[in-house]
Amino acid sequence: MxxxxxxxxxxxxxxxxxxxxxxxxxxxxxxxxxxxxxxxxxxxxxxxxxxxxxxxxxxxxxxxxxxxxxxxxxxxxxxxxxxxxxxxxxxxxxxxxxxxxxxxxxxxxxxxxxxxxxxxxxxxxxxxxxxxxxxxxxxxxxxxxxxxxxxxxxHRFCAACGAESRMAMSGWQRNCPSCQTPHFPRTDPVVIMLVTRGNKVLMGRSPGWPEGMYSLLAGFVEPGETLEAAVRREVVEEAGIKVGAVSYLASQPWPFPSSLMFGCKGEALTDEITVDPNELEDALWVSREEMLQVFAGQHKKLKPARKGAIAHFLLRNWLADRMD
Structure with a gap:
C-alpha cells in the first residue's frame, strides 16, 4: 500500500x-x-x-x-x-x-x-x-x-419527475415508482491544494471558521474540468495566485456530507495574494519553520489543521518530505 x-x-x-x-x-x-x-x-x-x-x-x-x-x-x-x-x-x-x-x-x-x-x-x-x-x-x-x-x-425525490423515490439494493440505489428512474449515490469531487513557492505553503481561512483555523485551499471540480484545471482555477479565484505544474498526491473520502477530496500539489508562479472576500476571509504564505510552530501549537495566529483531515495529512508529509 x-x-x-x-x-x-x-x-x-x-x-x-x-x-x-x-x-x-x-x-x-x-x-x-x-x-x-x-x-x-x-x-x-x-x-x-x-x-x-x-x-x-x-x-x-x-x-x-x-x-x-x-x-x-x-x-x-x-x-x-x-x-x-x-x-x-x-x-x-x-x-x-x-x-x-x-x-x-x-x-x-x-x-x-x-x-x-x-x-x-x-x-x-x-x-x-x-x-x-x-x-x-x-x-x-x-x-x-x-x-x-x-x-x-x-435525495428523497426523483430528479426526473419529482415523485418520492424508494430505497433499493440494500441502500445503494433509489428507484422512482412513478417514472421508473433509478438513482445512485453521488460523490462530489473536490480538489485540495498544497500550493508551494520555495519554502512556503499557501494557507487560507473561510468565513465563519473557528478562531485560528486555517487550511489548504480547496474547491469543487466543475463539469468538464480536469483536476489540474480545477486546482489552477480555484487558487487564482480565491487567492489570485497563478499555479503552474500540478501533480496528484492522495485522496480521501470526506463524508461531510459526501465529497471525495483529491489532494494535489501545485507550484505557484506568483507571490502576491489577492483574496476574494466571497471565498476567503484571509490567505497567507507560511514557511516551513512557521508550520513547525503551528504543528507544535506554538504559532501566535494559526492553529494546527484537524488531525484526520487530508489537509493535516498533506502538510505533515510536506514537512517530512514524504509525498509518496
Whole structure:
C-alpha cells in the first residue's frame, strides 16, 4: 500500500460484496452472525472507555424495537474479515431527553448522546472528533454509512419527475415508482491544494471558521474540468495566485456530507495574494519553520489543521518530505 493510502478514511480493504446487494443482503439481515453499526443524525455509535471503536450490535437489538417513524431500512456495507455481513442502521428518529439542539448546529458538535438501552460506554459522538482513534476498517465503515445515509436524506425525490423515490439494493440505489428512474449515490469531487513557492505553503481561512483555523485551499471540480484545471482555477479565484505544474498526491473520502477530496500539489508562479472576500476571509504564505510552530501549537495566529483531515495529512508529509 502506498503511504498516500494511509489517510484517514482511506482504503481498509473492506469487502463491499456488491454482488450481495438486494434480496440476498435482505436475507442476510436476519442472519444471527450479522452485525450493524448505528448512526444518529450522522454521529456513529462509539464503544469503549477510550471511544476508539465502532459499536457492532445484533440486527435484532432492542435499540431498534421502539423507534418512532420514519424507520430507515438497514444499509448493507459489506463483509467482515471473518465473512460476516455488516450493516448500518439509522436511528435519527430517536429523541434523546434534554437534547441540546444548539450543539448540533455548531461547526463541531461536542455533545454526546446515550441511549438508555445501551451500556454506559456506548455513545453517539461526532465523527470528526473520534476519526483518528478508530481503526482503518471502523473509519471506512463509519464514513461510508454517514455518506450513504446523508445521500438518502437529501435525495428523497426523483430528479426526473419529482415523485418520492424508494430505497433499493440494500441502500445503494433509489428507484422512482412513478417514472421508473433509478438513482445512485453521488460523490462530489473536490480538489485540495498544497500550493508551494520555495519554502512556503499557501494557507487560507473561510468565513465563519473557528478562531485560528486555517487550511489548504480547496474547491469543487466543475463539469468538464480536469483536476489540474480545477486546482489552477480555484487558487487564482480565491487567492489570485497563478499555479503552474500540478501533480496528484492522495485522496480521501470526506463524508461531510459526501465529497471525495483529491489532494494535489501545485507550484505557484506568483507571490502576491489577492483574496476574494466571497471565498476567503484571509490567505497567507507560511514557511516551513512557521508550520513547525503551528504543528507544535506554538504559532501566535494559526492553529494546527484537524488531525484526520487530508489537509493535516498533506502538510505533515510536506514537512517530512514524504509525498509518496
Amino acid at each position: 502506498k503511504h498516500a493510502e494511509t489517510v484517514t478514511f482511506g482504503g481498509s480493504g473492506l469487502n463491499r460484496a456488491a454482488e450481495l446487494r438486494g434480496d440476498t443482503a435482505d436475507q442476510l439481515a436476519t442472519d444471527i452472525n450479522s452485525r450493524t453499526i448505528v448512526l444518529w443524525r450522522g454521529k456513529p455509535l462509539i464503544a469503549g472507555t477510550d471511544h476508539d471503536r465502532l459499536a457492532l450490535l445484533p440486527m435484532n437489538h432492542i435499540l431498534f424495537a421502539d423507534l418512532p417513524p420514519p424507520q430507515v431500512p438497514p444499509i448493507f456495507l459489506g463483509l467482515s474479515d471473518e465473512g460476516h455481513p455488516v450493516f448500518a442502521r439509522d436511528v435519527s428518529a430517536w429523541a434523546p431527553e434534554g437534547l441540546d439542539t444548539k450543539s448540533l448546529q455548531q461547526f463541531f458538535d461536542p455533545s454526546e448522546q446515550h441511549h438508555p438501552a445501551l451500556p454506559n460506554d456506548h455513545l453517539f459522538l461526532e465523527l470528526r472528533g473520534v476519526m483518528t482513534r478508530l481503526s482503518a476498517r471502523d473509519a471506512e465503515l463509519a464514513a461510508t454509512a454517514r455518506a450513504i445515509f446523508g445521500w438518502h436524506k437529501s
